[in-house]
Amino acid sequence: MTIREIRVTPVAFRDPPLLNAAGVHEPWALRTIVEVVTDEGLTGLGETYGDLGHLGKVRECAKSLIGLDVHDMNTMYARIGAIVGGVVSDLHGLTGAATKEKSVDRVFAAFEVACLDIRGKAAGVPVVDLLGGKARDAVPYSAYLFYKWAGHPGEEPDRFGAALDEAGIVEQAALLIKEYGFQSIKLKGGVFPPDQEIAAIKALREAFPGMPLRLDPNAVWSVETSIRVGRELEGTLQYLEDPTAEISGMSEVAAAVPMPLATNMCVVTPEHLPPAIASRAIGVLLLDHHYWGGLVRSSHIATLCDTFGLSLSMHSNSHLGISLAAMTHLAAATPNLTFACDTHTPWQDGQDVVVPGSLRFVDGAVPVPAGPGLGVELDRDALARMNEQYEKCGIVARDDTTYMQRFEPGFTARKPRW
Amino acid sequence: MTIREIRVTPVAFRDPPLLNAAGVHEPWALRTIVEVVTDEGLTGLGETYGDLGHLGKVRECAKSLIGLDVHDMNTMYARIGAIVGGVVSDLHGLTGAATKEKSVDRVFAAFEVACLDIRGKAAGVPVVDLLGGKARDAVPYSAYLFYKWAGHPGEEPDRFGAALDEAGIVEQAALLIKEYGFQSIKLKGGVFPPDQEIAAIKALREAFPGMPLRLDPNAVWSVETSIRVGRELEGTLQYLEDPTAEISGMSEVAAAVPMPLATNMCVVTPEHLPPAIASRAIGVLLLDHHYWGGLVRSSHIATLCDTFGLSLSMHSNSHLGISLAAMTHLAAATPNLTFACDTHTPWQDGQDVVVPGSLRFVDGAVPVPAGPGLGVELDRDALARMNEQYEKCGIVARDDTTYMQRFEPGFTARKPRW
Numbered sequence: 001m002t003i004r005e006i007r008v009t010p011v012a013f014r015d016p017p018l019l020n021a022a023g024v025h026e027p028w029a030l031r032t033i034v035e036v037v038t039d040e041g042l043t044g045l046g047e048t049y050g051d052l053g054h055l056g057k058v059r060e061c062a063k064s065l066i067g068l069d070v071h072d073m074n075t076m077y078a079r080i081g082a083i084v085g086g087v088v089s090d091l092h093g094l095t096g097a098a099t100k101e102k103s104v105d106r107v108f109a110a111f112e113v114a115c116l117d118i119r120g121k122a123a124g125v126p127v128v129d130l131l132g133g134k135a136r137d138a139v140p141y142s143a144y145l146f147y148k149w150a151g152h153p154g155e156e157p158d159r160f161g162a163a164l165d166e167a168g169i170v171e172q173a174a175l176l177i178k179e180y181g182f183q184s185i186k187l188k189g190g191v192f193p194p195d196q197e198i199a200a201i202k203a204l205r206e207a208f209p210g211m212p213l214r215l216d217p218n219a220v221w222s223v224e225t226s227i228r229v230g231r232e233l234e235g236t237l238q239y240l241e242d243p244t245a246e247i248s249g250m251s252e253v254a255a256a257v258p259m260p261l262a263t264n265m266c267v268v269t270p271e272h273l274p275p276a277i278a279s280r281a282i283g284v285l286l287l288d289h290h291y292w293g294g295l296v297r298s299s300h301i302a303t304l305c306d307t308f309g310l311s312l313s314m315h316s317n318s319h320l321g322i323s324l325a326a327m328t329h330l331a332a333a334t335p336n337l338t339f340a341c342d343t344h345t346p347w348q349d350g351q352d353v354v355v356p357g358s359l360r361f362v363d364g365a366v367p368v369p370a371g372p373g374l375g376v377e378l379d380r381d382a383l384a385r386m387n388e389q390y391e392k393c394g395i396v397a398r399d400d401t402t403y404m405q406r407f408e409p410g411f412t413a414r415k416p417r418w
Numbered sequence: 419m420t421i422r423e424i425r426v427t428p429v430a431f432r433d434p435p436l437l438n439a440a441g442v443h444e445p446w447a448l449r450t451i452v453e454v455v456t457d458e459g460l461t462g463l464g465e466t467y468g469d470l471g472h473l474g475k476v477r478e479c480a481k482s483l484i485g486l487d488v489h490d491m492n493t494m495y496a497r498i499g500a501i502v503g504g505v506v507s508d509l510h511g512l513t514g515a516a517t518k519e520k521s522v523d524r525v526f527a528a529f530e531v532a533c534l535d536i537r538g539k540a541a542g543v544p545v546v547d548l549l550g551g552k553a554r555d556a557v558p559y560s561a562y563l564f565y566k567w568a569g570h571p572g573e574e575p576d577r578f579g580a581a582l583d584e585a586g587i588v589e590q591a592a593l594l595i596k597e598y599g600f601q602s603i604k605l606k607g608g609v610f611p612p613d614q615e616i617a618a619i620k621a622l623r624e625a626f627p628g629m630p631l632r633l634d635p636n637a638v639w640s641v642e643t644s645i646r647v648g649r650e651l652e653g654t655l656q657y658l659e660d661p662t663a664e665i666s667g668m669s670e671v672a673a674a675v676p677m678p679l680a681t682n683m684c685v686v687t688p689e690h691l692p693p694a695i696a697s698r699a700i701g702v703l704l705l706d707h708h709y710w711g712g713l714v715r716s717s718h719i720a721t722l723c724d725t726f727g728l729s730l731s732m733h734s735n736s737h738l739g740i741s742l743a744a745m746t747h748l749a750a751a752t753p754n755l756t757f758a759c760d761t762h763t764p765w766q767d768g769q770d771v772v773v774p775g776s777l778r779f780v781d782g783a784v785p786v787p788a789g790p791g792l793g794v795e796l797d798r799d800a801l802a803r804m805n806e807q808y809e810k811c812g813i814v815a816r817d818d819t820t821y822m823q824r825f826e827p828g829f830t831a832r833k834p835r836w
Contacts, residue, residue, distance in 0.1 A: 069547070069551070071543055071550075072547070072551035074553045074751065075552075076551075119541070123541055125487075129490070132489075132491040133487070133491050133492045133493055134492065270724070271725070273725055273726075274695075274725065274727075277692075300717070300721035300722070303715070303719070303721075303722065304721065304722045307689070307691055
């Protein structure tokens with residue numbers, strides 16, 4: 001099954017004003033949709049970041065893959081490595097340091113997923129079966145809460161409304177749980193002074209007793225603040241995610257707080273694992289196939305984590321249905337991925353490039369799509385519409401900080417902030 | 419592709435009197451051949467140990483796998499885990515400590531390889547393609563030298579003749595290199611006092627300048643002896659394999675000798691990796707899919723080793739062509755498996771259960787079989803003949819020590835011996 005053609009299409013979709021340590025989501029989120037076509041006419045889908053520098057690398061690498069067999073991942077990885085070569089600057093500061101390996105993994109992943117989609121279609125099996133088969137039939141996701149404005153400045157409020165205090169966060173949680181059935185909750189923090197976010201977690205605990213809770217301030221706290229918050233939230237958090245920056249800082253915090261620390265920032269590429277493990281910096285790794293080099297490499301990392309006693313959850317950026325399908329197949333095939341995964345799906349609120357129907361939430365979990373490959377079908381009209389949105393929206397790279405500074409000129413994304 | 423039937427056939431084949439720390443190879447070596455048949459009539463081949471206890475577990479587990487899909491490795495692993503349950507005693511003392519996990523991995527591997535064979539056949543691709551594609555077109559193996567008697571006591575000398583001193587070892591190396599084109603050499607040691615084996619290595623160095631050399635005494639030396647030998651062989655060995663027992667002992671030796679240490683004894687299951695890495699006990703892991711849980715799990719372990727800076731080679735027990743094919747597909751798909759692999763193939767001297775032709779040595783390397791799946795075909799006549807040999811040979815479990823004691827009543831396999 002030789003790759004005959006690869007189509008690379010950037011898309012944009014509406015994104016609510018979600019607040020985080022780097023600023024606030026812009027009105028449009030970007031993704032790149034990859035379609036790999038074989039000489040038999042089979043098409044595989046991949047989805048990756050939409051930032052212009054990354055898009056350029058994806059396009060450049062796509063050309064070099066024509067003529068490769070869809071099984072030949074080692075050659076594909078080597079070719080992409082030769083092209084990506086140096087260090088690509090980090091996309092937006094929320095997924096940790098940039099490295100050459102991470103940049104290669106990030107470009108490779110979209111093609112790898114598309115090739116697995118093709119292999120699954122050719123074999124008549126879902127991608128989960130190419131990854132070892134189902135360890136679970138449905139993959140639980142968490143309610144991913146954000147502090148947010150009522151709407152983008154100058155626009156009408158969106159249907160989610162404002163969430164700028166405990167009451168707003170609890171209300172948001174109730175809405176997402178009602179609509180999706182989520183059974184665990186993650187709050188994106190790092191937005192307000194820590195005491196306010198502690199109060200939000202306590203309000204969530206009161207409103208949803210027994211529901212696992214997580215807090216992720218995106219490494220915007222000092223070691224001291226992280227320890228203070230961790231201790232104040234004893235017995236309340238399932239894990240505390242990236243309270244502070246760097247493996248060394250996380251290690252100090254981990255030794256002093258009662259709950260495990262999780263990360264998708266200080267351990268984002270294989271070379272970070274040995275020092276993180278040696279210094280006991282983390283208890284939970286948030287896998288993300290988009291930058292861990294695709295689904296198969298992520299499954300290798302899952303075995304490594306199991307071997308060293310690290311638990312697994314899954315990280316999410318704003319994404320569409322191709323990624324949700326890929327994440328679900330991977331998580332379903334990974335026995336030791338036992339924490340509910342993150343997803344931004346609710347915030348896309350039905351916008352998608354895939355035909356509706358094959359992805360749904362049942363009690364907060366996505367049943368593994370049963371169709372061959374990823375089990376999702378590209379909606380060409382939606383793709384064209386979202387590509388048009390990309391061309392018109394004027395955004396070419398995610399920049400939460402500059403957008404925030406338009407409304408709060410004094411805002412900086414400095415770390416630690418507290 | 420549902421598993422409809424599994425045939426499990428023990429076989430025996432002639433084995434020369436190869437000496438090692440545990441004693442001497444008996445006249446017959448045992449293996450178990452596994453044939454997995456799907457409801458479409460596709461057949462996949464696997465090969466594993468032939469010892470009676472293991473054979474019983476394989477047979478028992480085989481029944482529990484009927485009805486499973488050949489992709490459903492997670493369920494297969496869980497079912498085998500439920501059956502194997504406790505600790506299976508170690509097979510023969512040369513591949514390290516027994517653990518429950520290792521026992522499950524050991525039973526699982528034969529079925530996993532057979533299922534990959536089926537999946538490759540169904541997709542029309544070689545197994546290497548299911549593991550990431552070729553990182554190399556042919557897999558280099560080493561000349562695996564053994565001290566040996568001229569023949570089994572009471573029998574005519576075999577064609578390899580005796581090798582009981584430096585001259586015999588050099589002659590044996592010359593023969594294997596002439597017939598197979600090997601470009602690196604491993605000497606199984608632990609048979610004679612260390613100074614004699616040092617002399618053999620030095621004789622090999624002189625006879626084959628520039629050829630990478632390895633020595634493997636199967637952990638029969640004390641830490642002190644290991645350090646002395648390691649220092650005396652500075653500049654001569656590519657790596658020193660299992661000079662002494664246990665991770666702690668290997669760690670002491672590793673800190674004091676100039677070459678990397680390799681193992682297939684102190685690190686034989688995932689749980690051994692964290693302490694071995696933390697104590698810098700080894701530089702090279704000898705993978706063996708037969709006890710690391712099959713080809714895919716071995717590839718996960720390869721990534722782990724790469725992440726932690728461990729190099730890879732491959733271990734071998736007496737085996738037939740199904741295993742040689744599986745080892746070759748795995749090694750070809752593993753970019754960081756850069757040392758020549760071990761194989762006992764020359765000692766089987768043409769005896770096989772697979773139809774000749776698809777496996778050959780070119781300059782000491784086996785080109786990856788090009789056919790679908792493993793690329794080897796079962797020779798039913800040979801299987802029947804070798805099964806008959808199994809029934810008649812009177813050996814049901816490998817026991818190099820007792821066989822040796824028949825001729826040297828005072829022999830013990832105590833460790834350390836020197």
